[in-house]
Amino acid sequence: MYWNEEIETIDRSNLKKLQLKRLQGTVRILYEKVPFYQNKFKELGITPEDIKSLDDVRKLPFTTREDLRDNYPYGLLAVSRDKIVRLHTSSGTTGKPKAIFFSKNDINQSAELIARCLIMTGVTKDDVLQNMMTYGLFTGALVMHYGAEKVGILVIPAGPGNTERQIALMQDFGSTCLHLTPSYALYLSEVMESKGIKPKRDLSLKRAYLGAEPYSEETRKKLESMFEIDIYNSYGLSEMNGPGVAFECICKNGMHIWEDNFLVEILDPSSDEPVKEGQEGELVLTTLCREGMPLLRYRTKDITKVISGDCPCGRTHRRISRILGRVDDMFIVRGVNIFPQQIERVLMSIKGVAQNYQILLESYDKLSVKVEIEQDFFDGSIEHLLNLKTKITEKLKSEILVTPKVELVEPGTLPISEGKLNRVIDKRTL
Amino acid sequence: MAGIREISVFAENKPGKIEKITAVLANEGINILAITIASTNGFGIIKFIVDKTDLAYQKLKEKGFTVSLNEVLAFEMKDRPGQIHEIAKTLTKLEINMENAYVFVEDSRKKAYFIVQVKDMERAKRLLQKENLKLYDENKEVK
Numbered sequence: 353m354y355w356n357e358e359i360e361t362i363d364r365s366n367l368k369k370l371q372l373k374r375l376q377g378t379v380r381i382l383y384e385k386v387p388f389y390q391n392k393f394k395e396l397g398i399t400p401e402d403i404k405s406l407d408d409v410r411k412l413p414f415t416t417r418e419d420l421r422d423n424y425p426y427g428l429l430a431v432s433r434d435k436i437v438r439l440h441t442s443s444g445t446t447g448k449p450k451a452i453f454f455s456k457n458d459i460n461q462s463a464e465l466i467a468r469c470l471i472m473t474g475v476t477k478d479d480v481l482q483n484m485m486t487y488g489l490f491t492g493a494l495v496m497h498y499g500a501e502k503v504g505i506l507v508i509p510a511g512p513g514n515t516e517r518q519i520a521l522m523q524d525f526g527s528t529c530l531h532l533t534p535s536y537a538l539y540l541s542e543v544m545e546s547k548g549i550k551p552k553r554d555l556s557l558k559r560a561y562l563g564a565e566p567y568s569e570e571t572r573k574k575l576e577s578m579f580e581i582d583i584y585n586s587y588g589l590s591e592m593n594g595p596g597v598a599f600e601c602i603c604k605n606g607m608h609i610w611e612d613n614f615l616v617e618i619l620d621p622s623s624d625e626p627v628k629e630g631q632e633g634e635l636v637l638t639t640l641c642r643e644g645m646p647l648l649r650y651r652t653k654d655i656t657k658v659i660s661g662d663c664p665c666g667r668t669h670r671r672i673s674r675i676l677g678r679v680d681d682m683f684i685v686r687g688v689n690i691f692p693q694q695i696e697r698v699l700m701s702i703k704g705v706a707q708n709y710q711i712l713l714e715s716y717d718k719l720s721v722k723v724e725i726e727q728d729f730f731d732g733s734i735e736h737l738l739n740l741k742t743k744i745t746e747k748l749k750s751e752i753l754v755t756p757k758v759e760l761v762e763p764g765t766l767p768i769s770e771g772k773l774n775r776v777i778d779k780r781t782l
Numbered sequence: 783m784a785g786i787r788e789i790s791v792f793a794e795n796k797p798g799k800i801e802k803i804t805a806v807l808a809n810e811g812i813n814i815l816a817i818t819i820a821s822t823n824g825f826g827i828i829k830f831i832v833d834k835t836d837l838a839y840q841k842l843k844e845k846g847f848t849v850s851l852n853e854v855l856a857f858e859m860k861d862r863p864g865q866i867h868e869i870a871k872t873l874t875k876l877e878i879n880m881e882n883a884y885v886f887v888e889d890s891r892k893k894a895y896f897i898v899q900v901k902d903m904e905r906a907k908r909l910l911q912k913e914n915l916k917l918y919d920e921n922k923e924v925k
Contacts, residue, residue, distance in 0.1 A: 725792065725848070732790030732850040734820050734827050735881075759824045761794050762848045 355471040359612055360667045371615055372406050374640035379403050382646055385430045388423050409615060414649045420450040428645050431455055436644055441489045442590035452590050455644040459498060462593040465610050466499020469599035473559055473584050475503060480525055482508045484532035491594025492564055496531050499596060512536060515543045522555050530560040533687040534567035535716035541578040552580040561586045563595050564687040566675045585674050591650055592637055598672055606659035606671030613641045618658060621679045632657045634679050653679040683776060685719045690752050692775050698751050704729035704740050708766045713778045720757040727763050786856040786920045789830045789838055792848040795821050806845050812838045816886035831886060853903050856918035857896040861887055869896055869915060876909045
């Protein structure tokens with residue numbers, strides 16, 4: 353089953369022609385409308401006429417998350433503000449988020465991609481999708497919501513949390529599809545088990561879409577047997593509309609990335625040269641259909657690889673593997689992107705905190721921060737220490753949106769970090 | 783009228799901590815007169831009254847412990863029933879709040895000390911001057 357058979361099974365040579373046409377169009381618009389790209393083109397000595405083939409994409413400038421931050425909020429808009437109908441944001445390293453704008457067409461296009469994804473996993477109009485991602489500034493829930501409505505299935509906008517109510521919704525409305533993070537899926541399965549709920553006997557679940565956090569093939573298998581359903585891997589990032597960038601079909605062997613919408617490069621992050629097909633590298637994406645805020649060669653910092661060969665499902669859009677890692681030190685807790693630098697900035701602004709700290713990720717939804725206190729801060733008062741602990745917890749929560757478990761430790765007891773990466777100890781087995 | 787100094791050591795709540803701290807004191811021949819531990823989720827504060835306060839403070843610092851010296855009130859009393867009650871009555875009358883308190887008893891069991899930590903030492907000392915309570919003075923009395 354296809355949502356849009358013509359485009360999903362398009363012949364690769366026609367796909368490339370379409371990509372080139374769209375790339376040239378995107379480049380031309382950016383060259384005319386966006387000063388940031390005008391300057392970049394000038395620096396590189398190129399004009400839209402230089403883009404004659406798809407390989408010429410390598411002449412184009414990269415866009416980084418720092419560029420999004422520097423041009424916050426409106427600097428990268430390619431249309432006038434009255435054409436924009438929605439804002440989403442994504443967390444950044446410096447306190448300021450990245451702003452992503454959608455025009456009406458962009459909303460439709462992101463919904464179109466989700467519709468393809470859902471149908472690709474066997475969804476029909478009789479399905480009921482319980483959307484357990486966060487509704488709000490994150491793209492996760494709303495983009496999926498619009499796509500599911502486009503398909504014409506019933507959407508339950510449950511949002512995350514309140515697990516008892518989630519289970520009641522599944523029972524009362526016969527939810528067949530879930531959209532949630534892997535960490536919440538693990539928690540949900542534990543709660544169901546403790547309540548003696550047998551998914552196959554008591555619920556109508558058929559499948560779940562897991563995204564927003566990295567997780568392993570082992571976890572997928574475990575969750576599939578716990579829920580007795582099929583689990584599909586979903587990839588997206590706010591800068592590229594959110595979910596629906598790449599998605600698994602029923603073959604569950606890699607995610608089809610919608611190449612009519614995104615030009616895919618996989619680059620060696622140390623040389624910025626393309627890797628050989630099938631080798632790991634950083635995923636770099638260029639939007640081909642975006643109107644409000646087109647981006648050239650956006651560095652996702654996500655590491656993946658192309659899965660070679662044709663997919664039995666008949667779709668010609670290439671598949672990428674699940675995300676294998678990050679180029680930078682960003683990590684994800686409960687679906688929220690967190691950079692160690694955000695935590696560091698908060699800690700260093702608080703009096704009584706020494707230089708050294710450690711971030712521990714021990715279970716799927718818990719973030720612990722060990723903080724060394726300053727020698728001189730200690731005055732023998734337990735009250736002062738508890739106040740400090742509360743202050744650190746609250747300030748961190750308002751920055752990273754996740755409540756951490758803060759532990760105060762003696763100065764000089766944490767290992768001395770040589771690089772920022774050592775500060776994060778990830779013991780999770782997601 | 784003066785008080786006594788208490789040594790506080792900040793410590794993560796894990797096995798072997800007290801052992802390491804007391805090893806420092808034992809090696810220096812420092813006698814612990816009183817010890818109390820306040821612990822909360824994850825960390826604790828160990829408080830000592832010792833015979834050689836300055837030496838203990840210096841050695842603990844040298845060994846890298848997080849140490850603080852604080853003045854506390856040390857009420858001298860007889861080791862018999864009702865003594866703490868008498869002191870507490872006075873403190874209540876003077877509206878002095880006890881933040882933390884503990885007792886140590888002398889070898890002879892003739893005398894004991896009620897150690898009280900208060901927020902405002904100066905105010906407490908001033909108010910207590912007029913009361914008929916005997917406070918231990920670290921500077922005057924030599925054990």
